[in-house]
Amino acid sequence: MRLLIFGGTTEGRLLAGRAAELGARCTVSVATPLGREELAGLRDIQVVVGRRDGAQIARLAEGFDLCVDATHPYARLASAHIRAGCGAAGVPLVRLLRAPGGGDCGETVPDCPAAARRLAGTEGNILLATGAKELAAFAALPPERLYARVLPTHRALEACEALGLPHSHILALQGPFTQKMNEAMLEQYHIAWLVTKDGGGPGGFAEKAAAARAAGARLLVVGRPEETGEPLERVVALIRDRLEEETR
Numbered sequence: 060m061r062l063l064i065f066g067g068t069t070e071g072r073l074l075a076g077r078a079a080e081l082g083a084r085c086t087v088s089v090a091t092p093l094g095r096e097e098l099a100g101l102r103d104i105q106v107v108v109g110r111r112d113g114a115q116i117a118r119l120a121e122g123f124d125l126c127v128d129a130t131h132p133y134a135r136l137a138s139a140h141i142r143a144g145c146g147a148a149g150v151p152l153v154r155l156l157r158a159p160g161g162g163d164c165g166e167t168v169p170d171c172p173a174a175a176r177r178l179a180g181t182e183g184n185i186l187l188a189t190g191a192k193e194l195a196a197f198a199a200l201p202p203e204r205l206y207a208r209v210l211p212t213h214r215a216l217e218a219c220e221a222l223g224l225p226h227s228h229i230l231a232l233q234g235p236f237t238q239k240m241n242e243a244m245l246e247q248y249h250i251a252w253l254v255t256k257d258g259g260g261p262g263g264f265a266e267k268a269a270a271a272r273a274a275g276a277r278l279l280v281v282g283r284p285e286e287t288g289e290p291l292e293r294v295v296a297l298i299r300d301r302l303e304e305e306t307r
Contacts, residue, residue, distance in 0.1 A: 064078070242274050
């Protein structure tokens with residue numbers, strides 16, 4: 060069985076390792092070299108790197124028996140390209156869903172532009188933990204109020220500079236972070252507002268929420284896109300069943 064996983068997430072890495080152990084021939088497609096680093100140490104896995112549109116994904120998916128979209132819960136455009144590409148290639152596609160964080164979700168807004176509108180007219184420093192691609196939505200806010208926690212990549216640093224952030228306001232780190240680490244950042248930079256997405260357990264959402272409460276910061280959460288799919292264990296079971304069918 061040839062399996063193509065669109066990953067770059069914790070679930071993508073876990074699925075690739077378990078599918079390979081079951082005997083699937085796995086290829087994992089990630090958007091960036093950082094995603095490839097996350098797969099280091101996995102055996103019998105082929106990794107391809109690069110962002111692809113629907114037509115490019117269709118060419119990549121040719122010859123595979125199954126594709127799994129294990130991209131981030133907020134990667135709407137990537138998932139749309141994957142659906143289009145797999146549909147064009149005629150390859151079955153399963154969406155792997157990450158469970159939400161649950162618990163205290165703070166104040167929820169539909170998207171980052173709505174978060175920026177909510178913050179207009181407020182006071183206090185803001186920590187943006189929404190990802191570098193979302194920073195432009197906050198361009199109307201005073202840059203001296205903004206701190207951005209982004210991945211340590213050239214693309215992320217360029218997005219911060221394009222927003223006009225002072226370099227002392229750029230926190231280039233790779234998470235997820237413990238509650239104590241989050242608290243330390245909120246206290247160090249006198250953060251009044253923490254803006255984040257609900258990345259669930261793998262994204263450290265519970266630790267962010269707990270840190271905001273402990274540090275007295277307001278939590279502003281960008282709501283998840285609505286979608287359907289399967290949790291990790293069901294996707295693993297599906298792959299196992301297909302492999303067993305091949306050996307009958």
